[in-house]
Every structure is written in structure tokens, then in C-alpha cells.
Amino acid sequence: MSKTNTSVAKTEFDFFDFLYRYGTLILIVVLIVFFALMNPNFLSTGNIINILRAISIVTIIAVGITISLSVNGFDLSVGSVASLSNAVVISMFVWYQQPALIAISAGILAALAVGAFNAFMIVKVKIPDLLMTLATMFIIQGVALTYTRGATISQNMIMSDGTYAEGQITPFFATLGQVPWIIIIMAVTVLVVHIFLTYTKHGRYMYVIGGNKEAARLSGIPVNKYKVAAYLLSATFAAIGGMILASRVMTAEINAGGPYLMDAVAAAFIGFAVLGAGKPNAFGTFIGAVLIGILANGLIMMSVPYYAMDIVKGTVLALALALTYYKNK
């Protein structure tokens, strides 16, 4: 009798480990089969491209969060930063008639300023990252709103003096948000960051810092420099996400980047467990985004109302967290 018990316990444990490693991938396959059975159009090329396009902005922002997580930080301000860069880049075109290069640079610079502010407050003033970036989230949300004067920026908009805005978004910038470029940019982002984190000295240092800051410092790693770099990179990817969004919708709406925050956080945390990595990683984050994208797409096809979508996404995040933390217990 006792023998049976132990063998059962053993299979249970193995089963859990298996679930931890492959659960996300299995869930994706199950969902694909399920949605395909419910609606044959789900597997059409058009829809698959749809899903990839839909997750690209989330993925890029989530990759930024992944970098901040790798040094055991957390950046909640990415949604606001995406909004800010979105507003800056569109305004550069529409209000100031700048070429794409300058517009994009301005978008990135604005984000870097936020990243530097975060890094300073977290590394030097030593405010816990979650709280600091929460504050930054509000500040930058407000900055973006103030910058756009609470209005949507779009081509040919009416300016405050009653004239029409004369600037146009350049065709080059407009293609960035179109298929295939939007998907290519996402793929390159994931690939580059994955290689950076896994195969370079800098990635190794970031994980070491994330695992044990004190031991890392006493091993001679410049911990603060890497933490600063992590927040700058996180802001940069948020900016890229925000600007791709700008290119896709060709306007800067109020708080356009805000809704991406929760999806990106979910993707990054779901990514922890993918293939048993046990730590934040860019490939896992991509898989996490795919999972969320498939869920959203499939549920919409099944006519689940959009306003119920957050219930599903939130539940998936809770499950992913449960898997990660139960494992670490």
C-alpha cells in the first residue's frame, strides 16, 4: 500500500514539473486545436498574421519589462512611456513637420529621459522599483496628456489657433506598423534581446545581479551601471512599442500605451516558466504574448464580448504566477 503511495507521489511531482516546463506550450496547442475546431477560419493564414500583428506591440514592450525583471527590478511605467513616445513621434510629424529620423530619435530620447529618471530614483535614492515606477507611470501619463493638451494628435487636426496642422507622417514611418514590417521588428527584437541575455557577458551579469545583488557587487560587477542600463533599455523598448503603435494607427490617442502594460506584464511572467527557464527570458516572453494573443483572437472569434477579455487575461496571468511561485516554494 505504502509503495503505491510513494509511486503516486512521484508521478505527481514529475507531472507538476512537466506542467511547469511545457504547460504554456501545451496550453497554446490545446487552445489552437480548440479554436480551430470551433471556427475553421482560425487557422487561416490571414488570421495567423492577424494574431502576430496584434501581439507585436505587446511583445516589444514586454521584452523591455523582461530586461528590468532580469536584474530583479520591475518597470510599471512602460505603458505610459509608450504613450509618451507615441505622442512625441506623431507630434514631430504633424506639428513640427520633421523627417522620420528626427521624429523617431525624439521619441526614443523622451523615453530615455524617463528611464534615466527611474534609474536615478531607484538606484541612488533607493525607492523600491515597483513603487517608483508606479509613481512614474502616473507622472508620465500626465506629461503625455499635457503635451497633447488632452487631445488626439492626427494628421490635418485643427490646431489651437484654428488652422489645420500641415505636417504629414512620412510614408517610411507609416510602413513600420504594417505587415510584414511590424512582425519582422518584433521578431528581431525578441531574437536580439534573447541573444543579449543568454549569450553575452552583459546578460549573464544581469541575471547574476537579479539573483543576488550583494554577491554580484562583491564579485566586482558594477551593479548600479547594469541596473541603470536595464531601466534605460526597458524604456527604449517601451518607446519602440509606442512608436510602432503610432505607425499602425497613424494618430496619438490619449493614453494609447496604457492598456499594453497589463498584457506585457502577463506575457513576461508567463515567460518565466516556458521550457523550465525559471527566470525572465525574451523567448518565453514571446510565447507568453502568443498565448495571450491566441486567447484574445479566438475568444473574439467566438463572439465573447471585448469587455470580458480582461477576465480571461487576468486569470491566465494568475495561473502563470501560481505555477512560478508554487514551483519556487
Add this chain to the structure above:
Amino acid sequence: MERTVIEMKKITIEFPGVRALDQVDFKTETGVSHALIGANGAGKSTLMKVLAGAYSHYTGDIFINGEKVAIRSPKDAQDLGIQIVYQEVDTALIPYLSVAENIMLNETVSDLGKKQFVDWKHIYRRAKEVLDSIHVNLSPKKLVSELSLSQKQMILIARAISRDCKLLVLDEPTAPLSLTETDELFRIVRDLISRNVGVVFISHRLPELFDNCDEITIMKNGKFVIKEQIADTHVNQVVEHMLGQKLGDQFPDRVANIGELSLQVDNLNDQESVNGVTLHTKKGEIVGIAGLVGAGKTEFCKALFGESKKVEGKITLNGKTLKLKSPYDAVKEGMALVPEERRKEGVLVEETVTVNFSVASMNNFLKVFSFLDFKSEALKAQEMIRKLDVKTPSEKTIVENLSGGNQQKIAIGKWLVADAQVYIFDEPTKGVDVGAKKDIFKLITELADKGKSVIYASSELAEIMGISDRIYVMYDGKIVKEVMKKETDEEMLLLYSTGGGASE
């Protein structure tokens, strides 16, 4: 006043792998201040924890006025009037509550019974009474988080005597205190004695014990050695009783080949625990820094390694003056630190053996554009595992799963891979088994034989004697003695470590 006699007889307690107390007898009474001393690991704190009910699995008996009592939980001890103030004051205090609430904590937690509301007037009045009774001038409404360390101790003492207190045990209360704070503490102790409270004092600082205590009990290696009247004994005699057995042939034989000056430290000061340390090391020399827990050795090692803020003083290595703003700078200049807190600071417990070996010298394992060379990294790890005889299934094992001794070999090994000039060891044998200890001593002597400079800080005086060529003794953040190994012995080191011998 009627005195109460507290007596412990034949107390034995075992923990996995060690017999911490072996048939220990201890006797004290109220109205007396009793010093309890012994070298590190002698079992003083364990004995007092037994008395305070922290353990339930000991054997032996405890008597109060000849009557056998059962102490198996902290509540048992407190009900009998035995109170203890541990060294880690912060673990016993709640920082965001007021002084009064902290003093009255036991009462509010356990004596309220069915009452649902707290009688704040009573709490504050009673706390004020207790503070007044030991002449401590603190506002009961102040938050504990705003207090200094010594004030926090006062709060704990106040808490202890707020209830029936016959015997108060103070576990190394003076280690973190300044001189004036120590005086204030002893004033309170004398106050308590005059009110027929018994005080047991655990301390490493002999002079203060001789100034303030009536009786002394000495322990060694978990055993009772002797109980004497302070008036009948002398510092040197106490030191003799405290000394443990010699470690003997744990240490490799070696002929030191000492070269030119390498590291020169002038007047190093961290504004806190290190007060102007001047010392030097030569190539191929092992320099011991002896000192008891709290003497400032760890802080000195960290200050030297660029890990402390507000460091003043001059550090010169091979003729070059160093500006060390962080350990990053120190490592670049060829320094290596094996820190005291191994699991927290020495190794990366969640990473593999390979990552741990390479982390301090990543640049040796890179291809172009900072890409990692996993192959050479793994080969190096395998080589180090063989060389240091690390007991691990493979180089891919997570370090958390290894024993303390093997973790320490890795913490040292990463600096062998990095090839530094000056190696600083801070209590490297803490929590390490005997076999691994021997290996570690061998490693350290090999480093010196290769012409490296070694600083070996430890409170284990036998180890300092065994491994060093030259020894500095640290006391209260200062170097109080410099001596060649062949001109000294453990007794002398202990004397200086405990603040004695200064007048000679």
C-alpha cells in the same frame, strides 16, 4: 532582601552533528551580576537560551531555590521571572509601534484575555513607570524605528522588567555600543542589582566584566570550566581558562618566502566600526587580523574592498594609490574578498558551479563582442572542481545543493580563476567542516607561496595562530597590537582581543 538561587545542572543539548552543551552546570542568584564568558562556540548563548526556554530538547534539570522547575518554552521561563535580551535587538522589536507599545507588548499580546479594546492610558502610564524606574529618559510615544541601537536595548530591558523579573540575561549587549552607551547600560544593570534582580552578562570584553560583575563562569567547547568570584581572579587567568584545544596539524607546514611591500593601508576609517586602521602586507605573506566578533574586522575588510560608503584613509597597492569607490574598482586593481556571509555574499546560490567560478573574471571567457565562451568556461569549472576537490555531481549543479565547505571552496575558487594580487579572507572557515577547513588552509598557503598577499581575518584565534606569518589584533575598530607569529601565542592574542594588555 531574600535572594533567589537559580541553578542549572548537567545540561546537555545536541544539534544535528554537534553536542553544543555537554553536562554543563551553572548557578547564579538574584542581586548579583554574573559574567558568562568563553571563546566563540563555547556554548554561552546556547546555555542561556536553554534557561530562557528557547529549546525544549535538552537534558538536565533547572532548579529555583532548590525546587525543580520545567522550562520548555519561552513562556515557562517568563512565568518564572527569567527574561532574556538577545543580541539581535531588531528581531524582538516592532519598529512602527511606539516605545510604550513595544515595552508592553507581552501584556497586550497575552494578558488581554477576552478584552477586545486596549487601555491606552494604562499602557502609556505603565511604560512611563518602567522607564522611570530605570531612569531612562525616553518619550513612550516615540516610534521605535527612530531610536538608536542602545536605546532599543533599553526598551528590551524595560520590557523584560515590566513583568516579574528575577533574572535578566543580556547576550552580548555591549558589542555594538559606544563607551558612553556601555556606561549607561551598566548604570541600569547596577540599578537592577540593587533592586534584587539577577543579571547574567555574556560578553567578550573582559575589562568591562571585571569592572562591573561580581561572579564569573567560564565555558569552553560546550563544557563548564570554572566559576569564580571576580575579585579572586585576573584577566590573564580567565584567558587561560577560555582557550580551546590547539588545532594542531590542520595547518600545512610552510616556509614563508616574504617579498617586498605590496599593500599599505593608512588610517582607514568608515565613520562607524573602523576607526583608523593602519597596516601593511608583503608579497607572499599571510597577515592575520585577530579580533572578536564586533571588533570591526568584517567592516574593515569591506572598507578595504570599496564596499563601504564614507571611507577615509589611504590605500596603496604596489606603490599606486588606489581610489576604490566600489568593489568593481577593487577587483580591477587586483583585490579579492571572500566575505563572511557566504550564502548571502560569497556565492550565487541559484546559479551553477560554472557560473560561480567565472563570475569574477568573465572577461577571460569571452569571444568577440562580449559573447560568452561556454566551452572554455565549463572546462575551467571542471579544472577548478578537480583542483579544489569540490564535492559536486558536475559543474552544472546548482550551488545551493552543495555543502557549506564546498560552497566556500567555490567562493574562494572564483578568485583563483580571477588571479588577484591581494586576497582578503573574512572568517573563511565559519560553518565549514574539518576536512574542508584543511583544504581551505592549504589553498591559502598556496596563494602565499605564489607570492600573493593574504589578509586573514578571523575570531578563531587558533586559526590565526596556525596560518599567519604576522598578526594584527583588532579591538573596537582599531589595531591594538602588531606582532610576529613566533613572538606570540593564543593567550596573548586573546588578551589584546578582549581589550586587555593596553597598559603594558
